[in-house]
Amino acid sequence: MAEQLLSLDDLAVQFKVGSMLAGGIKTLKAVDGVTLDVKPGECLGLVGESGCGKSTLALAIMGLVLPTRGRIHVGGQQISGDKPPDRMEMARTVQMVFQDPYASLNPRQTVRRTLADPLRLHGVGDKAEVEARVIDLMAKVGLRPEHADRYPHEFSGGQRQRIGIARALILKPKLVICDEPVSALDVSIRAQIINLLLELKDEMGLAYIMISHDLGVVEHVSDRVAVMYLGRIVEQGGWQEIFEDPRHPYTRALIAAIPDPFHRAAATVAGAKAKGEIASALNPPPGCHFNPRCPLKADLCTVETPLLGTVAPGHLAACHFRDRII
């Protein structure tokens, strides 16, 4: 088995919300016991509705929020609640690409400074070497050398995302977390950025965690896929297993909800639609969190939390009826 680049071991992140005055302080379980691995060079797709904990999981891996419980091994480091990461070393291991490239770039910094500053901070090379690396990476992400002295507002949305990608790659990290990297872009620009991300992955041997609500994108780019619901992983497996043989009713509901102008095989989507909306993370339903929306719900589901169980090697689903084929 290949050495893991990232391992999450029963990771939990909780927030204290509310105030002593208004209704008291409550615990919000944003990430609730996630165990997950990513190998070097692998792309893990992470899907789930807004509020299910994807971004919190990403921030925990980045070392930007500390675990309440559990451990993160990334590169050579171990992060836990009482052991914050070494920030400099983290920056050379994990980086992030954000949804809104404009909000995530400093408006007063040229492209050159945005890319050169991290190199200087990390003492990489002399002036000439820094410049060479900046120009080389700009070319790799499809920016021209004359763009180096421009500011973010002088670029289109697609080009800004290229800058955001270059900034994430300048320290040659091993893992890049892409949090909805194309959802803020014009539809006709998205293919350019998806193709670029896949090329860079091959060329630089990167591993990705690809967070996206667009299942078409996730299927296209992922080697493996994890599906989250209210802080927990409810299904994970190879991309083909998740999309061709989904076993958790929530995974099926997500797939069934995609408008299907090409008339996909009806088998996976028939009777799979979910009812209602995701519950509040402050007050998740007992048992299986998905039970109020689930077409397969039985009495058992409201009392007993289904654990991730094996469907096939590497394919896990947390549903009492994961073996029931519909």
Next chain:
Amino acid sequence: MTGARVTGAGGNGPLLKVENLRIALQGDGVTFNAVENVSFEIGRGEAFGLVGESGCGKSITALSVMGLLRRPLSLGGGRIVLDGEEIQDASAAEMRRLRGKRVAMIFQEPMTALNPLSPVGRQIAEMFVLHQGASWREAMDRAEEALRQVRVPSPERRIRDYPHQLSGGMRQRVMIAIALACGPDLLIADEPTTALDVTVQAEIIDLMAELCAAKGTAILMISHDLGLVANMCNRVAVMYAGRIIESQVADAIFATPSHPYTRGLIDSLPRLGERARRGRQRLTEISGVVPSIQAYPAGCRFNPRCPAVTDICRTTVPEATSLPADGIVRCHHHG
């Protein structure tokens, strides 16, 4: 779709006819055409889709039908005919009467259209009081029924909730209840599910389609998501940079897209199931960027990005060419 179609007061002919619509945008000393030469028709009870990337002019086209264009935007030309009646020059008072009663609209972010200080039941009831002269007591009963129809759970309690107490999906249901309260002939839905999660989106779309079919309400569905629109509409028009560049029956637009832009859009989207069938193929890219309104190119506005471009595309605006089943395409080299 339902077989029976209601026939409004105007009898035959389309419910809505937009003809050569031009929307002027007043800039610093210059006027731009934010929308030009836009024509389409919507039949009674028909679901018609308007698709295009952000900034192409979908929302302002909808606002012009509602009589809601405000400075720096104004109607620059063209006719808008609702049920046989020209409304492009209607007074503000006349338009107010039409809105809600004949044409209603819902938006991407319901919070902007709802009054944050008023319980949602009251906001629905207001429609019955204002437009149908109902008493408040009767109107509140009907508001509860309306909430039940849009499948808000426990409507008898929800009726007293303020908008901020509801989820995004529930708020959009309330908006639909308000919009459909007075049985309009046309519902304009401008990106109604863009801010929602996919499973909620699916429910809201089903709800809209079902209620409108039951009441014979026509829909003008606006979205940047071609798949979503093609799924729910009878016919679809695709806009690019202020013009309609292609319009076809929904199935045909995916089976036989005729404009290079429509083809490019369809080819550039990773389709679910595609990788299992054919392995991972590199996505087909559309080169370049969407032009800004200040820099719309001459001739065909897609020409700087088009793989089929020739000289005539750079100088001459393509006329509409007919396609089967009432379709049209505007391209010198359409497929």
